Amino acid sequence: MKLLVCIKQVPDAKDVRLDPVTNTLAREGVDSIMNPYDRHALEEAVAIREQLGGMVSVITMGPPQAEAVLREAIACGADEGVLVSDRAFAGADTWATAYTLAFAAQALGAFDLILCGKQAIDGDTAQVGPGLACRLQIPYVTCVQKTRHVSRDAIEVERMMDDGYDVVRLPLPALLTVVKDINEPRVASLKGKMKAKKATIRQLSAADIGADPLCIGLTGSPTQVVRVFSPEARGDRMMFSGNVQQQVEQLVACLKNHL
């Protein structure tokens, strides 16, 4: 079983601040961590490998310092780390990121299963996983809360829904994005940390993956961030009580007062 886990280095959410002048994320002095959802994707991949054998590769697109999360992933059980890094990738939106990861994945060979976190805690878009699957033309399921059964040619999973879950069976190769309920990630082991320290991280540039320069980075990104700002604090909240009729009457009265 060849497994690929897509991970992202993100600022530690406990520490996020906006630069008041530029209105961009202040990254100076802010710790970087592996996106928390991606830790669960990695744990699931490692657990599947422990069950069926095979190899877990982790990939990240990012600046050179993103190598740290790849080493962390190796310490937590991954077999190899691949850093997709090039100045030309800078400023990529989810469209260009999915394009880049798809080319990188293809450059690495064929995978049976690709796992991603549901979303990254910095952008919160949840688009890269599905985007990557579409680029690779493989089936995908988002918000997976449990792997029910996995074999060499198919996987059956539970997709979390608001009011329960769907059971989805899909042929491999496929892509899953996972939620935190799926597992409890392990603590990096001593042997894993020693392996991570010595591991060689493979680097792939835009040229290495054969990407079209017009489709990557800022140039290849149809969405552009115009402005980032801290939202103003919300106004007062009101709770209406009583039966539905009474609550609607209270709401209408309240809205009229504000017109």
Add this chain to the structure above:
Amino acid sequence: MDYFFTEHQQMIIDTAREITNEKIIPVRAELDEKNEFPKEILQDIAKADLFSIFVPEEYGGFGGGCYEIVLAMEELARGCVGVATSFAASALGIFPVLIAGSDEQKQKYLPDIAAGTRWAAFGLTEANAGSDASGIQTTAVLDGDEWVLNGTKQWITNGGEAQIYTIIALTDPSKGARGASIFVVEDGDPGFSYGKKEDKMGIRSSATRELILKDCRIPKDRLVGKRGTGFITVMKTLDVSRPGIASLGIGLAQAALDEAVVYAKQRVQFGKPIIAFQAVQHMLADMAIQVEAGRALVYAAARHIDAHPKNMSKASSMCKVFATDMAMKVTTDAVQVLGGYGYMKEYPVEKMMRDAKILQIYEGTNQIQRNVIGQELNKEYS
């Protein structure tokens, strides 16, 4: 303070710290309340390779010394002494094999211990043999190719949960302590069963249980070391293990200090955070001095033991007494700093105070440790 750890030692500390923060602290109150053995946490500890610290490299371990064990245990105890005790008891249980076992016995047991797939326990204490270990009454008689063990062990940590037990029994009752030998008894051996499970004041997540040996038959090759050398091996085992108990005191006291300082900064009385009052400040300062002094002594003793394995009793006993008496004092003071809140189960310090008490009692009471130190002084000055 900076203790200038090696990269490898720092890796051990970081790993144990992650286990404590992610796996132990979120569930410790529930484990304490339910008297529940931390099986899943021990499995997490195993996956993180911490059980391999005290196993030599040739048997699949990291070949760490007393110092490395102490560093890991301190961090685990910062989370919960009950969990840390369960971990420590596996080390204690296998030390006799490490110290006196044959190569075959080491090959048979140590790789599983290092991987954390099997846990160990140490069976010395009996109803009439506590501080006076020579009072044991369990016997072992050779019958053909088998040893037949009879007796009851009491208050055995990891009892009923471990798979490998080192049992001290008399092979020659007429010689007293010199007639004692050590045997490996495995879970499932015929005639071996578990008795009463204890309901304790503290370290409630650890399992403390009776072991019952009733015509328990085990193969001849389960004797550890030579016949009649059991008591010497027990003394050596406890010399190596006591700094581990001392480090539980350090981790626990550090946790209590952390809680007390955080609370003192938040709690406002008479218009000020209570840390602004000198009466509270001085208590916190004394706690911090004691914790750091204890830590320095434990680390120094552990390094001494690693460097001088034949001359370790005094250092081992000194650090055990100081660190565990200190932990009792510091956890009691932490409850005092938190006042009424400290006495309530909503805050973790009441559990810390309950957990601290056993450290002064088990693996040799602090009174027995003072005896050891006194006897060593007597020898040194003769």
